[in-house]
Amino acid sequence: MKSLTKRPITKQLMSSNIVFQPIERDSVICANGVVASPQKKSYNLKGFNGKTVNKVLICKSSLDGKTISMKNDDEKVNFIVNGRQILPYDGIDTPAKKVAFLNDSWGVVNMLPGMNIPQYDASNAVGYTVPQVCDFIGLGIGDNIDDFQLEYTRTPSTANKADMNLLVYGEVNKVLQANGGDYQISYV
Numbered sequence: 638m639k640s641l642t643k644r645p646i647t648k649q650l651m652s653s654n655i656v657f658q659p660i661e662r663d664s665v666i667c668a669n670g671v672v673a674s675p676q677k678k679s680y681n682l683k684g685f686n687g688k689t690v691n692k693v694l695i696c697k698s699s700l701d702g703k704t705i706s707m708k709n710d711d712e713k714v715n716f717i718v719n720g721r722q723i724l725p726y727d728g729i730d731t732p733a734k735k736v737a738f739l740n741d742s743w744g745v746v747n748m749l750p751g752m753n754i755p756q757y758d759a760s761n762a763v764g765y766t767v768p769q770v771c772d773f774i775g776l777g778i779g780d781n782i783d784d785f786q787l788e789y790t791r792t793p794s795t796a797n798k799a800d801m802n803l804l805v806y807g808e809v810n811k812v813l814q815a816n817g818g819d820y821q822i823s824y825v
Contacts, residue, residue, distance in 0.1 A: 655813040656825065658691060664804045666700070667789060675711060677790040682805055685782045688824045691808040692742040695774040695787075698802045707801055708772045709791035717786035718778060728788065729774060739775035746773070778807075 663684030667676075695714065697707040712735075715728025722728075729735050739746055789803060810825040 652815075654815075657811055657813070658808045659811060660806050661685070661688075661809050662804060662806050664802050665787070667697075667791070667801050667803050669793065669798050669800045673792060675790060675792050677713075677788070679717075680787045680789065680803065682785040682787055684805075685785045685807050685809070687782065688807075689781045689810045690778045690785070691810065692775065692777045692779075693808075694739075694743060694806040696804040696806070697772065698804060700800050700802060709793070711790070711792040713788075713790040714774050714776075715788045716776065716778065717784075717788065718780050719783050723776065723778065727790075729776070735772075735774055738777075739773055742775040742777040 661684065663682045665680040665682070667678065693716070697709070699707065713727045713730040714735075716723040729738055736746065787803065787805065811822055812825050814821050814823070
């Protein structure tokens with residue numbers, strides 16, 4: 638029986654390109670707003686320019702990082718990619734749409750009913766206190782980015798009127814190309 642050596646395996650691996658999809662991040666600060674008054678803002682996400690973005694995930698956190706996945710009333714989210722609105726009308730504008738798009742883009746998300754609805758207490762229905770930590774927004778993009786805008790609308794409530802980070806995570810395409818003893822990683 639022949640033993641495998643490092644050289645033939647390395648040579649075989651380095652003979653073709655390796656494509657992979659890492660997660661990269663951009664973020665913007667959503668300033669606090671007037672309670673019960675809709676706050677609509679458009680943010681330019683320059684961190685994804687020149688890259689192919691397969692899907693995105695938005696996580697809303699407090700500026701101190703102590704609260705992750707903050708909830709907001711009357712939240713609406715849409716993306717404009719290269720001048721084209723991804724979703725029609727108001728985009729993701731209900732908790733049901735938020736969960737549906739998140740599941741469609743990132744896979745099954747386990748949560749109790751009502752976990753992503755502000756001011757909803759499901760503790761009576763399920764018999765224990767529901768942690769309010771599952772309000773992520775996900776969407777499939779599948780496009781090369783020249784200009785990437787996030788349209789975000791919320792109505793600040795008395796409970797949540799603070800400034801917050803909108804952390805936008807995106808799955809991008811990269812390729813590792815080997816050439817002799819050297820290699821190069823680039824965006825696809």
